[in-house]
Amino acid sequence: MSVVSLHEPSHRETLWELEAAFARGDTVSVFGECTVEYDGRAASSLGPGARLLVLKPDGTALVHTDEGRTPVNWQPPGSEHRAAVRDGRLRVRSTRTNPSETLNVRFSAVDHLAAYAVTGGRSVDVVGSEADLKARILEEPSLVADGFEPQATERETDAGPVDVFGVDADGHPVVVELKRRRVGPDAVGQLARYVSAVEREEPDGTPVGGVLVAPSVTDRAAELLAEEGLDHVAVDRLVAETDGTELEETDVVGDDDTVG
Amino acid sequence: MSVVSLHEPSHRETLWELEAAFARGDTVSVFGECTVEYDGRAASSLGPGARLLVLKPDGTALVHTDEGRTPVNWQPPGSEHRAAVRDGRLRVRSTRTNPSETLNVRFSAVDHLAAYAVTGGRSVDVVGSEADLKARILEEPSLVADGFEPQATERETDAGPVDVFGVDADGHPVVVELKRRRVGPDAVGQLARYVSAVEREEPDGTPVGGVLVAPSVTDRAAELLAEEGLDHVAVDRLVAETDGTELEETDVVGDDDTVG
């Protein structure tokens, strides 16, 4: 793959190359001195500074400072990028509709532009998600409670879909909510809503159990669970419990030419 | 500001320049063919492809494909970047502790590297946040209810902080939860928890009001509100209601040299 790289280009050169890059479907990286304005779901204004602007062919625009994982300003995929020279500055404007939003990046000077055809796999298969936890529970339901029998996943209720629905040893309905990490009060509220919804479905007086499966819960969440008569089962993500074979550790020693 | 730009550098050149850029505190943009592996709170693996890697001096690492606002892989601020040449590939590894996480980007070829001193303002003052909505409510409490008198914001309860707490025309406690956008069942649950907490504080039988202030609510949220005996007040973010003067629209027509 080839790269177009412009070193301290004039606005006119930048404009020209942006046009070409958009046409090719390249991803563009721009370093330069700029101001940023945003108006849409909210509104914001950012004073002058040296920043990184990334423009993607899917309409994504990202303005990054030297800190933070989150861009200081951005435009979501589906937006449309346009560039113009105006008042002696290079303006990159990205707009979208529904909701109507505009991002305006004005460069007093562009110090570098690189355009490149970014391609290849976009999706990673992440291991350790809630889906994995669900699989683990279905594989070994006794983790939830002795005698627990799963009957459905994503079972619909008036309050939304229940992660795992089943019956306990006595045949009473049980609602299970899964969380891959330590949870606070919000998760308890979610579980409580599901339990209430199932109680409304069942004949009056039917006891409906509620179990929150998560690595741990905060104090406040624990109190709420107690108040609501709900249970918590501690299941670490990836209850490895394997036969002792550790995941191999790659590339730990023996590096040469290491830097940083 | 000056930029260092390498066009299709050798791994050795890349390594050298990365070291220099890290030392200078530059932000780095790398285009190239790479694979990515991550292990930490979850784990993931990404096959070969042409991508953009951004390295920040605060320890942030971002791997971007040609789509999406969210990086396909990343490392949060506070991580430490290191680079090495290994098995004929350039490896950039970013690690952090607590939680222990590792990001590994292996380049078979680097097509472009640019390093640049990103500086200047990092924070934008966003207008239209929940805080603005709160100010609006305090300025005109009758928006919540006729005769409503705010008494505290962020008032602590057993269930967490209440956005706005006050009394109604009858002197009864009222809990107000603010949302800057259309809300679903979760917000109702949140409000309900606060109302319950205040009810427990008050003498038995004291009626405690609960008002959800949001632009709109979903059907299911409306049902839940009705069940719980809570109210919804529709307040659009920035209830402009100004004297008719429109916000001036800047830069709408008259563009020359427009592109895209």
Added chain:
DNA sequence: CGTGCCAGGTGCCAT
């Protein structure tokens, strides 16, 4: 499309 919910959420601020 909107509704609902997970996410390696991130970020901010409080204790």
Added chain:
DNA sequence: ATGGCACTTGGCACG
């Protein structure tokens, strides 16, 4: 550090 929550949350799957 942990906790609780807002966020221009983003992203996906389903009706």
